[in-house]
Amino acid sequence: MSVFQRDDWISGFPFSPSRLSAGGGNPSRARMPGLVAGARINDGHILDGYAQNLATTLGRKTIPPGLNAAPRPGTDTLARRSLPARQQAPRQVIRLLPLEAFIWGSNAVPPQPRTRTDHALIWVTQGRLQLDLPRSRRKLGAGDLRWIPAGTAFAARPLEGTQGHVLLVAPALTRDLDPGPPRSHFAATVGDDSGHLLVLMRNLEMLARQDAKPPLFARHLGLLALALGELAPERPEAAPELSEAADMSLLARFEALIRTELPATVTVADLAQKLGCSTAALDRACLARRGQRAIEAMNDMRLERAVTLLRETRLTPVQIAARLGYSGHAHFARAFAAATGRRPEIFRAQGG
Template sequence: MDPAATDPRLPQAEPSATPADDRPVSVLAPVIAAPLGPAEAAPPRTGMLPRGRPGDGLRLLPLSGFHWGGPVRGRKTPPSPRVRGDHVLIRPVAGAVSVEFPRQAHVLTAGRIAFIPAGTAFSLKPPPDVQGQTLLIPPAWVGAQPLPKAFRSGWPASEDAAILDPAILALAEGAARDPGGNGATPYQLGLIAVALSRLEERQGHADPRSDSLAGARPLTERFLALAGCDMAANRTIAEMARALGCSLAQLDRACRQSRGRSALELLYDLRLQLATEALRGSTRSIPEIAEELGYAGLGHFMRAFLAATGRTPEGYRALMRGEPPAQEG
């Protein structure tokens, strides 16, 4: 299910004439609309989205045409999450879209922005009336830019709202002209990286949960640090709670307050994160990784990883290394 340049559910527009420089453009959506965030909205601009050819690497697509995921499990259910090999930046400007992760969904409304790093399992089936853009960034283009290593979502800070959309558009225009990138690419990616590092959870308002989070966050971080020290020990949540000087109920409540997930769910997420890092950054065998991370056995690891990412550990390792995909059953 590679992302389509058009939404097949919508009437197809007549293709426009090819510009003089033979650079293909999208005929579907206007150029990025005025930033929707804490800053005062600027007048919208009109024009065409630059559209890269297949294989160009970095591409900017209409959000309504970006569909991703594995097999569809039912008429009313979204596709199953599946790993992508590129970074995905999602910017809705009208309507809303739900990003489906293995054990939770994240609703993205107009004005917010989301970044999904390469190697993250997710699915997306946007409604036909949603408006916005999806930027696909090959990891090879990123270089030393400090893009987030995990999913991020929020409102652009007031000082970033006015520069974020022009940076995205300029980056895509440069990629359409030069699929290999150009000299301005690091600068534009740097602007995007800074904006992502300063995303705000709520538009212009302090988080009303900040007081309750003051004690929940440190406990949750201590729990995750303890769990990550020796995953092979396979300690129970109750054992770790006692080691942290709290009850199981207190630990679980802190995890839900600070991360929106139970302690057990966070432990599963941490184990999956460590597995993906080991597959990407080491040559250790897959059975060895499964044992180090406390899985009950190789079969347990294979089933859990496939359910969470849509790929086997071997397939994920090959994807992240840019190797030819192996045939997966």
Template sequence: MIATWVRMVSSLFVGASCLAAPVGRMDEAGKFWHFPAMSQSPIPSWNLYGEDSPFPDLLHIERIVDRAAGLDWRIAPHRHLHLHQVFLLTGGGGRLSFDGVAHELVPPVLVNLPRGVVHGFAFAAGTEGFVMTLPAADFPELFGPEAETAAALARAWAGPVPEGVAAGFAAIAAAHEGQGAFRRLRLRAAALDLGCAVAEAIGAPEAAPEVADPRMARFEALIRRELASGWQLVDFARELGLSERHLRRLCRAATGLSAHAYLEGVRLREACRLLAYTRMQVQEVGFALGFEDPAYFGRVFARVTGLSPGAYRARLEG
């Protein structure tokens, strides 16, 4: 039900772009493919491609045919600000491009796409495999600053499929569809195991990956720290040692979003999480996120998701 709902809700984010390299040829200069949208308008930032819905489940996994067939097997350049994706192609193939360089993908192939990397696909019709999507903030063991796997997983990469990885994807897909005891714990354990296998396949980076502006990480950390305080942009800017205007420019350059939209997005994602995973009353969720007026919280939530908080929770439980 949650997987279906992730496809249905309207989006929190709009923003910026990228694509991948061929197995065995990652160090070669690839061909540059022109995407008109890249020069004419901002490349979107999605939660899942074509959607900017809240992400209430622990993770998302689906077959590539289910994601790409309805899009004529082409996924235009886009990026995910908070989501990490791993693709397994077992049949078919196509082109993947990240950082503007496109390469052929010949299955079996494993693809690692960190959050913030602009990427796009042109799959061969009938391509088989899986895509797993992880909210990075929910897996600090893999992506946190102290994680042993963080440096490897921060690389956009395509390469051979290690032994056992295909079985790992299949196990996660089966657990994701199930509703048995310890579902979340089993999913988490399987995702951590697969993440370690992917990091091991990638190996240590030859050079330190390009680091995003650290002020954006501090901005998001402050938003999460002050969820209940009702801070406005001016408060965050002051804490960061910036003018409000500078913070707006920084956020737009880093994410393609206005600072207000970014702030609202972080708060509303947390609202979705609390509604999905706790039994807090709707007004308690609003208070926890700094909304003093429950009615106003309900209006903001409905404007973003298309549903009232109560209807959103009921839909997840349906």
């Protein structure tokens, strides 16, 4: 006889009474006597996925003290309690930093040029600052000032004992200003009468902390633009030595060749062959003048051209990737995000 056809099981075996039922099993061994049994958790009218409210099903008298089902006087249940909306800290559109605490560039040693998403006004008041741009390297001294627009690749490293100021400005504040800050890299020298310039920089930071209205920002940024226009021009730098001049000549030809060869996928070896030098000589020239190897210089120049095309043309990122010799849109997007922190589409949507 099959076990399923037997009707002589003793005490309901193998279907033993549940401890959760009102009368089955040993009531003394139940963990919460009468609680779950009285809740009728297996009733057919309860929809799947819905639990009974023990407070309404059992009543307050049957709830053990530890459950605290009833709300405290003067309070509401969690379901009805309105939680305050999460407050976001106001985005600081202008920041004034001490120059000695401002180090910018890649994680390499020394730092290599890298683009920023905001404008940077760098002013050295004491000591020296190593400033590396894609096509030049220079040590700034006391009184030197630089305006570096957003999207420009640069590296800044203050030397020991350097002091000064760095003003970081969100590009949205300077858009359509007349007069406005310089649209390209700007170099000048600050004279002894520089107190008004520092006052303007501090006032802008104060407006940012107070979350001031855009017209106030526009007014003070216009005054800053006028103050920059009244500064003396950049001081001439000493002429390079003959070996440095040779490196500069090779580097200039290398950079010019990259601009003409960008639509094609070329290697550093191909470029060195066209320049009539070895890859080692090309690397030495790039390291001496740019602080980076030839392949890094080529990639940086390609990204700079990509930034220009995203700002000044309506070419899609796919078209830009093909024009600049990337293997595809994915390759271009990864390289661009690694350098700027944003994908090309987001960079263009945010106004660069």
